[in-house]
Amino acid sequence: MxxxxxxxxxxxxxxxxxxxxxxxxxxxxxxxxxxxxxxxxxxxxxxxxxxxxxxxxxxxxxxxxxxxxxxxxxxxxxxxxxxxxxxxxxxxxxxxxxxxxxxKNEPTGEETQEDIWTVRGRDRVDDRTADILSQAEDRIVFGTRLPELVTDSVERAIAERAAAGVAVLVVSRTEAVHDRFADIENVVVERPPPHRSDDERSGRIAIVDDDSILLSVIGDGSETAFWSSGSLFATVLIQLIEASDEVQVG
CATH class of the missing domain: 1.10.10.10 (Winged helix-like DNA-binding domain superfamily/Winged helix DNA-binding domain)
Known part of the structure; x- marks a missing residue:
């Protein structure tokens, strides 16, 4: 009791x-x-x-x-x-x-918080990458040096958006990555500028339209990415990357 x-x-x-x-x-x-x-x-x-x-x-x-x-x-x-x-x-x-x-919607001063998110783990990063790519309406830029990061879900999202008329650019110096997209209609595959050198920690980059971006790095066998969509941060970062040719990495 x-x-x-x-x-x-x-x-x-x-x-x-x-x-x-x-x-x-x-x-x-x-x-x-x-x-x-x-x-x-x-x-x-x-x-x-x-x-x-x-x-x-x-x-x-x-x-x-x-x-x-x-x-x-x-x-x-x-x-x-x-x-x-x-x-x-x-x-x-x-x-x-x-x-x-x-x-909850009360202003807290002059500062605003942009929606910048972090995701860890190869599978979770892959899911987020495919999700961002699937939202494209005008253009996609996708780059990676690692063939294993071009997963079926990523390839499928790119192919579906390309078929819907979205302009797609894939950037990589790796032949295996080129081969994955060689037969997909409306996908342009390019190599990065020759002055670029491989970065052993770079993972993948996905730019969608002008306001969504995902960048990942590889460390200790795991992938970590940060991403932002529909934010001023994403728009400005995309502009900076494109202005410095950093979009052409792979």
């Missing part, structure tokens, strides 16, 4: 009562009514604490006080207590979420 009682106390705590409040409330239901001494004798709540705890429970509408000598306490019915706690819980819930609603 002690286990059940402890679980009940924990449940009342989740509803907003303190441990002592829960124990006194349960004890009074066990007693039917009683004094502070009565409660202290069947709980681990010190008698000196029962008075303040009972006062708090009275304020919550969970017990009644009989002005006798000594003072006696009687809990409200289980149904009344359930309704009272439900009302209090819902009121506090509404108050909390009303505040969240007021601040």
């Amino acid at each position: 002690s286990g059940d009682r402890n679980e009940a106390v924990e449940a009342f705590e989740q509803l907003g009562l303190t441990s002592y409040e829960a124990k006194v409330f349960i004890a009074l239901h066990r007693l039917g009514a009683g004094t502070a001494r009565d409660v202290a004798e069947i709980t681990d709540v010190p008698r000196s604490q029962v008075y303040s705890v009972a006062e708090s429970l009275e304020d919550r509408g969970l017990l009644e006080v009989q002005q006798s000598n000594p003072i006696r306490y009687r809990p409200v019915s289980v149904d009344e207590a359930r309704d009272t706690l439900r009302t209090q819980f819902e009121r506090e819930r509404d108050r909390a979420f009303e505040y969240v609603e007021t601040v």
